[in-house]
Amino acid sequence: MKKIFLKDIAKELNLSKTAVSLVLNNRGDENKISKDTQKRILDFAKKNNYRPNQMARGLSLGKSETIGLIIPNISDIFYARIAHHIELKAKEFGYNVVFSSSNENADTEKELIYSMLNRQVDGLIIASTNEEDILKLSEANFPFVLIDRHYPEIKTNYVIVDNLEGVKNMTNHLLKNGRKKVGFISIKSQLDALLQRRLGYELALTESGNEIKASIIKELDPFNYQNEMKGAIKNMVKEPSGLDSIVFTTHYLAASGLRELKLLKIEVPSEVAIISFDELGAFDLVDPPITTSKQPVDDIGNSAVEILVNEIENKNTKIENERVLHTKLLIRKSCGA
Amino acid sequence: MKKIFLKDIAKELNLSKTAVSLVLNNRGDENKISKDTQKRILDFAKKNNYRPNQMARGLSLGKSETIGLIIPNISDIFYARIAHHIELKAKEFGYNVVFSSSNENADTEKELIYSMLNRQVDGLIIASTNEEDILKLSEANFPFVLIDRHYPEIKTNYVIVDNLEGVKNMTNHLLKNGRKKVGFISIKSQLDALLQRRLGYELALTESGNEIKASIIKELDPFNYQNEMKGAIKNMVKEPSGLDSIVFTTHYLAASGLRELKLLKIEVPSEVAIISFDELGAFDLVDPPITTSKQPVDDIGNSAVEILVNEIENKNTKIENERVLHTKLLIRKSCGA
DNA sequence: ATGAAAGCGCTAACAG
DNA sequence: CTGTTAGCGCTTTCAT
Numbered sequence A, B: 001m002k003k004i005f006l007k008d009i010a011k012e013l014n015l016s017k018t019a020v021s022l023v024l025n026n027r028g029d030e031n032k033i034s035k036d037t038q039k040r041i042l043d044f045a046k047k048n049n050y051r052p053n054q055m056a057r058g059l060s061l062g063k064s065e066t067i068g069l070i071i072p073n074i075s076d077i078f079y080a081r082i083a084h085h086i087e088l089k090a091k092e093f094g095y096n097v098v099f100s101s102s103n104e105n106a107d108t109e110k111e112l113i114y115s116m117l118n119r120q121v122d123g124l125i126i127a128s129t130n131e132e133d134i135l136k137l138s139e140a141n142f143p144f145v146l147i148d149r150h151y152p153e154i155k156t157n158y159v160i161v162d163n164l165e166g167v168k169n170m171t172n173h174l175l176k177n178g179r180k181k182v183g184f185i186s187i188k189s190q191l192d193a194l195l196q197r198r199l200g201y202e203l204a205l206t207e208s209g210n211e212i213k214a215s216i217i218k219e220l221d222p223f224n225y226q227n228e229m230k231g232a233i234k235n236m237v238k239e240p241s242g243l244d245s246i247v248f249t250t251h252y253l254a255a256s257g258l259r260e261l262k263l264l265k266i267e268v269p270s271e272v273a274i275i276s277f278d279e280l281g282a283f284d285l286v287d288p289p290i291t292t293s294k295q296p297v298d299d300i301g302n303s304a305v306e307i308l309v310n311e312i313e314n315k316n317t318k319i320e321n322e323r324v325l326h327t328k329l330l331i332r333k334s335c336g337a
Numbered sequence C: 001a002t003g004a005a006a007g008c009g010c011t012a013a014c015a016g
Numbered sequence D: 001c002t003g004t005t006a007g008c009g010c011t012t013t014c015a016t
Helices: A006-013 A017-024 A035-047 A054-061 A077-092 A106-118 A131-139 A163-176 A192-207 A225-237 A251-263 A297-312 B006-013 B017-024 B035-047 B054-061 B077-092 B106-118 B131-139 B163-176 B192-207 B225-237 B251-263 B297-312
Strands: A066-071 A096-101 A123-126 A144-147 A157-161 A182-187 A217-220 A245-248 A273-277 A291-294 A322-325 A328-330 B066-071 B096-101 B123-126 B144-147 B157-161 B182-187 B217-220 B245-248 B273-277 B291-294 B322-325 B328-330
Touching: A006 A017, A006 A035, A017 A035, A054 B054, A066 A077, A066 A106, A066 A297, A077 A096, A077 A297, A077 B077, A077 B096, A096 A106, A096 B077, A096 B096, A106 A123, A106 A131, A123 A297, A131 A144, A144 A297, A157 A163, A157 A297, A163 A182, A163 A192, A163 A245, A163 A273, A163 A291, A163 A328, A182 A192, A182 A225, A182 A251, A217 A225, A225 A251, A245 A251, A251 A273, A297 A322, B006 B017, B006 B035, B017 B035, B066 B077, B066 B106, B066 B297, B077 B096, B077 B297, B096 B106, B106 B123, B106 B131, B123 B297, B131 B144, B144 B297, B157 B163, B157 B297, B163 B182, B163 B192, B163 B245, B163 B273, B163 B291, B163 B328, B182 B192, B182 B225, B182 B251, B217 B225, B225 B251, B245 B251, B251 B273, B297 B322
Parallel strands: A066 A096, A066 A123, A123 A144, A144 A157, A157 A322, A182 A217, A182 A245, A245 A273, A273 A291, B066 B096, B066 B123, B123 B144, B144 B157, B157 B322, B182 B217, B182 B245, B245 B273, B273 B291
Antiparallel strands: A291 A328, B291 B328
16 A cells, blocks of 8 residues: 555656556557557556545646535435435446535535535535525536525526425325315425425315315424424314324425324324325335325436536536426325225 | 635735735744734635635645545435434534445445545545455554444454344343244344344343254345345244244344235234334334334444544544444334333 | 745646 | 646745
8 A cells, every 4th residue: 555656657667757647547549659658557557556646636637526415414314315326326427426414504505515616526416405605606607406406596407306296296195085184294494395395285275176274284493393293283183173184295294293193192094194205214114104205316316417427527418407307106005095 | 706816815915825825724823924914815815705725735735634434325324324423523623524335345345445545535434344455444554443343353443333232132122021032134244243243142042041043043135135035034933933023133124024024914013023223214103113222323423533533633632442332222112012 | 024936746738 | 659847726845
């Protein structure tokens, strides 16, 4: 593991740094360096385990072959899964990934973006909480793609799912299964993704001739939802609301809600049916197994990288850079049928 | 977002790059640069949003203020949680983290380690699959700490849990609850962590006067455990084995096992009790809620960073660099009582 | 107190 | 085909 540098191998082999650098970067042929010399260089490099210093290389090249990933929280299984696919795909293209969690905090996100820019990432993939800096990135023409969440007013690359459709399908599923009074528990947020989910719910109700009463909708504080859940559930289930089903807009809300329902000894699905947007690892084992609108995490991750690398490397191939993917309803027991 | 460089601010302010650099690195006072000059520099930098190029800085300084994290799989909630804590703690110390998944593949892990070294990470945190390269790192005196898994023959920093104790407690819990024939389902592996888990199981049995029959122990292929699970379970549950309980050594084995038990219509815990080492997000909601030996992911992450940074920065504070943490038994319904 | 200059390891014109 | 040279942006030694 003794460190060896480019100049060392040049010296040892009595060649110039240029020749060595060229060969090591696979530009030997195009620069007409003799096969023999090339072989000597390659062999020597391999034998001595030569490893170019990527900081030097990056500084010189003006790029780092690194993608930055900014997400709300890596310990959220949803983002962790996306991260995994991003990582895999990035590697295919020869990129590493640096990640950071914003914890849904705008300032942190801002700091993270700049910190990554300082570190000379070649591009960014962001599940953003904060519009302002996205706008700046966009104006600066820096390569990035938004995932999971996007800002309709800003023209950017993005990969999201059709939230409206997903939640509408969920709500309709409940309705189709004979539920009459469907509640909605979400997170208080200005994010378009959450807005769309609410719209999907409302649309399903109105289209089926149901009225939307505010009391049926609860939007909890993202940092305090666990405490607020009990009240929300109680309120929904008891009269006058007397709901017979609840749509949850995230997996953690669904888990938390089910926990409270159990504490309150409310039978799921006989008394109250529940359905979740996206899922946790073991939702199929839960009592009862939870019906879910599953997001295509693999596709989200792969698409994001594909779009990003395309932009970074400025390939001519015009690819679709605004992708709206679809969720898939996994029907289990929590809605009755 | 117009890029501004050190030399720009020096020129604008009619100063030398040295002065600017010094001040920006908080070494103004110690180099007796006038308060006034310092203020001018700082103000100008802030106003123009100066952001040092970390590649250049890193190249010059010979360090990157980045920690590399290599784990088997970021989409495994266990590692994702650890990653989250590592990230948080690293930020406290001013480090970023670069992560990669080895997918339990020795070659990938090797490649990852070298790739990270090339990228000049200052230190590494590794949940390793492959002893060989750990040995090299160790010989090269490169700062790193092993987590989750360690190699008893190599002297390194590490943070692990007491696997033997954890599984022993699990097994005893089953025994205490009146189970007579306890099975063991694990992953086929040479890793010490898994060996210890098996030892814990065996120890609990022998100490309580039970005999260990090979047929009671199943070690599945890590890449094919889902397919092998059905056979394993069937085999254990039917005569002559006729087990009344099973110890699973990972959360995904437990989930998979429970899935099969349900398919086989075997009642848990009345017919067969199960217990898991570590847990998934919703193990408390599962039917039945699964008793678990929970690992202290926060402490694992925090300790690892603490030890690593200590070593990187060569602080004199002698800290314990071989930590064995303890799991905590969360008793739920899957074992009966 | 401040500045000139060298150097970190690598790439890339350009000249030969 | 190969070597010289400048330069990426920053830090730091050593004069002044």
